[in-house]
Amino acid sequence: MEVEKNIGTLVEQAAQRFGEREFLIVDHENRRFSFASLNAQVNQYANALLQAGVVKGRHVSVMLPNCSEFPLTWLALAKLGAVMVPVNTRYKVKDLEYVLNDSDSTALVIHRDYLPTFRQVPNHQIQTVFCVGGGAEQGEIDLPAAAAQAPVELSCPEPTLDDVMNLQYTSGTTGFPKAAITTHEYWLVLGKFAAQMMTPDDVFLTMSPFYYMDPQWELLMALYSGCGIVLVEKISLETLARCIKQYPITTLWAFPEMLYLTNFKDDKDHRLKYALLSAFPPALHKELEETFHVTAREVYGMTEIGAGTQMPFEDTHMVGSGSVGKPPEFRQLRIVDEQGNDVPPGQVGELLVKGQGIFKGYYKKPEANAKAFLGEYFRTGDLFRQDENGYYYFVSRKKDMIRRMGDNISATEVEHVLMSHPKIAEAAVVPVPDKIRGEEVKAYILPAAGETPETIPPEEIIAFCLERIAKFKVPRYIEYVTEFPKSASEKIQKNVLISQKADLTEGCYDRFADKPG
Template identity: 40%
Template sequence: MPGDYGVAQMMEQRSVAEAADYPDTIGDLVDRAADTHGDATLAKWIESGVTMSYAEFAEKTRKLASSLVARGIRKGTHVAVMLPNVAAFPITWVALGRIGAVMIPVNVGYTQQELTFVLTDADAQFVVIDESALPALEAMEALPPLLSDTRIIVHGGTRADGQSWEALLDSGDPEFTAPSPISRNDLLNLQYTSGTTGFPKGCMLSHDYWVLIGSLAAHWRGSSGDVKNVLIWAPFYYMDPQWQFLMAMQLGGTAKIAPRMSMTKAWDYMVDEEIHYCIFPEPALKVWPESETDKKLHLKFVSIFGWSAESRKAAERRFGCVARESFGMTEIGGGLMVPEQAGEKAYQRTCGIPAAFREARIVGADGKDVPQGEVGELWIAGRGILWGYYKRPQANAEGFSGRWFRTGDLFRQDEDGFFQIVGRIKDMIRRSGENIAAQEVEAVMTSIPGVLEAAAVGVPDPRRGQEVKVYLRLSEGVSQQDVSPETVIAHCSSRLARFKTPRFIAYVDEFPRTVSNKIRKGDITPDGTHPRADSWDRTEGRWLTAADADAQTG
């Protein structure tokens, strides 16, 4: 008989979560938290030492909102926000939410070309920009059509014809009242996704989306004990720091905010700031070898994504915390969760069962649900998911089937009802009629001691359609001699079927990445370079030159 694995407890928690009284808007959420927690510390910016209480944060967002309205921002106005991990980011976000305006988070590392695309595509009418990011804006030949010099607000400095963010905050009215009513279904963010290929798309996300994702995250993480200190170390223009900030608020805790992602500093952050929760990257387990210093950590719950069974067990053993997988996307927020009480099930490669307000099904190419145990595409429906992609009718037609959002991810459901990810539909390797999930190959690669990251791709082959190639990024201090191609193949012998075992192996110092830090597989090999060149060929037992690669594919 199938086991329970904490499903009963999670279903009970779901019922409680779905029956809860949620604020309608992000402004309501902030005000409710300020009324409850007042002078308690809501946020601390770790390296600068700046802190802010719940009451102070709420007041600053009202003051800024009043000044932004005076500048001409109204309900529905599109405002690009290009700020690093400073207090101005969440203050601006909530201030815009109080007005009913729409925030467009923008990566501060964007070039002139990337910035031009997003500002134009998103129909940005105002820009809030950090002084350090001005060179990309100044490099534009002309501002996008809906922008003007007078609608550029600079944080940390000034610009001719522009406005100082600090001056707007200082001159604002703390008794601000929105000029137009705002509902939970109003648009709050145009959050641009960064898929592994193509231009990013703007996800239209409502107030309800953000209130639910922050509140439900607090509900699940808070169940594992007194979780209060939340480490935010990704840039705020990504979605994770935004919901983590709201989660900390709903927990009545403190968001501890790092200026940037840093594997070398994160350990000290977690120890010194007594961090209870964070998103924990699997490579950190190798960067930080097990030692007595593990006892200095205060972790209670960590979110993990795609970890091996060995890593899941190691994290819980080393840190005495709960490590749980989940599945989410910018488009849907949280979709699947592994129950805290899952026991041994939590060590399997599973994303869990549907979270609160979520329905899930696995669908075949014919649009019908596949039998349990078979692979199909995961479809998700429920309250508060994205409206759709901004100005992308074709993507919306392809991405939705009625109320169901098509995730583009391949899953199977096991006999216990748990959903297991197989890979992206577009990330499958087709070799001699066999479908090979790149994620499965990559998981085996990263279980090799000394391998920090891996990317598996299909390379064209005249006989088999595609062959499997892996790119390996090794840990610091580890050489190719330590993790030789022969070592890789030997490691695969008991873990992968022979047709899944990589034929080609290559090594990289760094991977090209999207703005959300995903590996851009299509850009690993430079344009014009043969995909087999400078690779070790398992079949021929040698390294291939460009001439060898050309000769093989003729």
């Protein structure tokens, strides 16, 4: 795929192509940017950063909520050739200290709400602090104020495609996260690929925190396609429903909780046309399309590879199949066994990925890099299968498989079935050691709002599962929770669940207690 020489060039070209066309709406700030005005302000931010010593190659941590200053800062750093380290705003002192030092950041752009956390970090290498939202103390720089006084014309050495743009921390559920090295080429390939589904008449609703990957590549997608972006402060069903009606939204990421918005089934007074899905329960796929009158398609990707696969919009026969589609032309995939040998269609193995624009390894983690690659291929750690027609299916995380009496059971598959029950908000499935069967299946259940263990008893859950998956996959043990332990990136920490009890069967419903088998 042919791409521009760097992100800055893309921003300049978009300003020339689309001019005063509306580009970005920051919903909660009621701020609007055209392609031209955003480029001008990006240059001002770049000049303000440059005047304070942020030059090509310098590592700059950015700890901001969803706000105008985040995309302005990111694109400004890109134009300078500096390296952005996006910081999860949920981080506490220990997490922040780790990321600041692990990333070798010497500058920090931070919102005033997070300054108290930063000021408690005992050891760091930060030399320059840029504040957003006020709160700057002596020696610190109010970045928006400095940018407002900076010139619009920018002159600085240009980065290349191979220059690092982000150190993007992955959201592991155990231990500290690793920083994936992503270049200008990585982001340009991802943005241009995504732009193929958008036109200048489309508007994309961005709901995820900007420190995650998605809002970043969505911004580049818009710069390529000329579509609009609506950025919200944080995700909620109320905000989602309002934005669909308030703005001409055509495309968004869908999540299962959207199905609670049942009023949209009879309401076609909106422009929503497309929904992107990731790990969406297949049993709910058609219901989503019918409720919101959209074409919804599954995609697969991860921090390390960017785009992996996408289900073509025209493949209507695959709705509800659970397939994540096929790879784009710039991706090569393999499915291999434990020995690294390719497996035939229908057989499960680990997915390997290579191609243009994947990450360059983990920052300062040579041992992790040695394990992460098989030749030029990145080992995703995800188990996949491919059918005879070339469609790919995610089965489970490699470490998220339960082995029961010789059968492999995907925790992900069981979780999808459980979460398709209208009375279940979230579910987590883990293995329980068993002397006879090797491992048994245990499900942790968080009832939906207004539901209790009494209104959704274990017997109902078991019966629901028996109608939808093979008997050997149905959970033996069920335990109810009032909340799940989660990582800073909102992933359920199964390791914490497992560590809470020496005996994972204690206090659980056991469907074999009265009836062995």
